[in-house]
Amino acid sequence: MDATGKKNMTSDDLRAWQARHGYTYNSAAAALGISRATYARYLAASGDLPRMLELACAAIDACPPRRNSS
Template sequence: MTPDDLRAWQAAMGYAYAQAHAALGVSSSTYANMLAGSKIDRRTALACAALAAGLEPWAPVKP
């Protein structure tokens, strides 16, 4: 995932800056660093995909 991909995800989700970093569970400064070109880890890319797909956090199925 590139910074441009992250910006596209934010726009597609209709998130303001603060909503985007909160949804990903990262600080404002971490999100800013990702947008500025810092490496975007796989966990963040997967979180973007999960949020875009409307998935909730994983929880075990209770019998």
């Protein structure tokens, strides 16, 4: 939990975020601007994930990246 009492993001939350967007490992990593290896480490982590990752996921939830239509 953070200082406000809110539950921090965990690997289970990250998996749920990935599924909600229909992302693969590669596309999730690309959307977050991180390598596939780093994304895999976050999924394998126990405990709280970095706040910056949670904020990046929240930003994508609020305004999903545009996909090329060509």
